[in-house]
Structure formats: structure tokens, C-alpha cells
Amino acid sequence: MSTWRYQSNPIVVRTLQDAVGAPLSIDLPGASISVDVILSNDAFKPDLDDAMAALGYSPYSGMSPTGMPPPLTILSTPGGLPWQLAMRDDGSLSTLSPLGATGVIGSTGMTGPQGPQGTQGPTGAQGSTGPQGPTGPQGATGVQGATGPFAGPASEVLATTTITTTSLTDVVVDSLTQLAAAGTYLAIANVAWSGSVASLVATFSFYVNGVQVPGSERPVRVPASSGFTLGTLFEVITVPANGQSVDVRWRVSTGTGTLGNRNFILQRIG
Numbered sequence: 001m002s003t004w005r006y007q008s009n010p011i012v013v014r015t016l017q018d019a020v021g022a023p024l025s026i027d028l029p030g031a032s033i034s035v036d037v038i039l040s041n042d043a044f045k046p047d048l049d050d051a052m053a054a055l056g057y058s059p060y061s062g063m064s065p066t067g068m069p070p071p072l073t074i075l076s077t078p079g080g081l082p083w084q085l086a087m088r089d090d091g092s093l094s095t096l097s098p099l100g101a102t103g104v105i106g107s108t109g110m111t112g113p114q115g116p117q118g119t120q121g122p123t124g125a126q127g128s129t130g131p132q133g134p135t136g137p138q139g140a141t142g143v144q145g146a147t148g149p150f151a152g153p154a155s156e157v158l159a160t161t162t163i164t165t166t167s168l169t170d171v172v173v174d175s176l177t178q179l180a181a182a183g184t185y186l187a188i189a190n191v192a193w194s195g196s197v198a199s200l201v202a203t204f205s206f207y208v209n210g211v212q213v214p215g216s217e218r219p220v221r222v223p224a225s226s227g228f229t230l231g232t233l234f235e236v237i238t239v240p241a242n243g244q245s246v247d248v249r250w251r252v253s254t255g256t257g258t259l260g261n262r263n264f265i266l267q268r269i270g
Contacts, residue, residue: 005060062187158263170249184270197255
């Protein structure tokens with residue numbers, strides 16, 4: 001591989017002026033255009049000479065091949081500015097353009113108006129679930145539910161305090177009263193009692209809503225000053241409506257009657 005230089009016939013000033021359309025001068029008399037050609041295979045050098053001759057170029061008269069550059073400036077404008085010469089494939093001149101000095105960089109212009117907003121992009125993927133927040137305040141208490149039945153399948157009241165009576169008519173035994181739902185019950189009362197005189201008779205009975213249950217009276221007689229005697233009453237009773245009271249009542253025929261431990265059980269049977 002070698003580099004070969006070819007030069008054109010001497011430049012005719014009039015021809016250049018006609019091409020440029022402006023007066024110019026040649027710094028070197030008899031100046032010509034030089035072209036360097038890189039040939040990959042020197043065996044084709046005769047063919048390259050023929051092709052360049054057809055374009056008006058002849059082998060460079062100096063050393064050949066050569067690596068020396070051609071003259072840097074062979075043309076000048078009236079103002080002394082250098083010209084650049086471009087050449088067509090057929091070897092003729094195509095342009096002559098002056099190269100001026102680079103001017104001072106101007107100041108930056110004002111920022112133009114903001115362009116219109118672009119269309120909204122697609123919604124991104126949902127992020128991961130965040131940590132659970134703190135527990136909120138407790139809500140208000142709800143409304144109270146309906147009251148349940150007044151007595152379940154079985155209910156009991158009892159007392160241990162000692163009470164006395166001299167009443168000749170039925171009075172409520174203290175602490176032996178219950179409220180019951182409508183239904184049928186087995187009523188059971190156990191009392192420990194005593195009398196102040198030997199002729200005293202104590203009579204016990206059940207009442208529903210202030211009315212004595214028919215057939216529920218039980219008269220009991222004990223000797224005076226013989227200590228407490230246990231008495232038990234059984235009766236099947238009916239409570240016609242919810243919330244009615246069921247109680248045990250007693251009276252004495254004379255003297256003073258005394259009650260100790262006692263209880264009252266309602267066992268629902270219907």
C-alpha cells in the first residue's frame with residue numbers, strides 16, 4: 001500500500017474568478033491543485049495514472065510516492081481570508097468558500113414558553129400493603145337486649161336471719177319471694193321454726209301475685225320451748241303471666257312464732 005500524489009495543470013485565475021464570482025489572487029505563481037491517493041495494491045499504479053490523466057491530473061513531479069502535504073494556502077480573497085476549494089469527481093471546481101474568523105458567542109436568549117402538558121401516563125402498579133395502623137377507639141355500647149325470663153328451670157332464695165311474728169293473718173315470710181315467668185312450677189319451701197306457747201299453731205301457704213294458691217295451706221303445731229322444728233311444704237302452682245311474684249306467707253294462732261334458716265325453690269315443670 002502506497003500514497004501517490006497527483007497535481008493539476010496550473011490554476012488559471014480568470015477561471016477561478018468566474019467560478020467564485022469575486023476577485024481573488026494566487027499567492028504562488030503557477031500554483032496547482034494537489035491530490036493524494038492511497039493505493040492498496042501498487043501493481044495498479046499504471047491504471048491509476050490513466051484515470052487521473054482523464055481528470056486533468058498528472059503524477060506529482062517531485063518525489064513519488066510522497067507524504068509531504070500540499071501548500072496550505074494558494075488562494076486569497078481581497079481581505080486576505082483563505083479559501084477552501086472543493087472538487088467534483090470529474091476534477092472540475094465545484095465550490096470556492098471563504099473561511100472567516102469565528103465570531104464572539106452571543107448571549108443566551110430568553111427561555112421560550114412552556115410547551116403544553118403531555119398526556120397522563122398509565123397508572124403504576126399497586127404498592128405493597130403498609131403496616132397495620134393503631135387500634136381505633138372503642139365504639140359506643142350497644143342497646144341493652146330484652147330482659148330474659150324471670151325464673152329459669154329452677155331458682156332458689158334463702159335466708160339465715162331469725163324473724164318472728166304474732167300476726168293472726170297471713171304475712172310474707174322475709175326473703176322468701178321470687179319473680180317468675182308464666183308457666184307451671186313445683187314450689188318447695190323449707191323452714192326451721194318454733195313457738196312461744198304449747199298451743200301455738202303456725203300456718204304456711206303459697207301466694208301468686210298476692211292471691212293465695214288454693215289448697216296450699218299447711219298448719220303445724222309443736223310443743224313450746226322445744227327448739228326449732230324443720231317443716232317442708234310442696235305445691236304445684238301456676239303463674240299466669242310473666243313477672244308475677246310468688247311468695248311464702250305465714251300466721252300464728254296465738255303467742256309468737258319464730259323462724260330461723262329457710263329457703264324457697266321454684267322448679268319449672270311446664
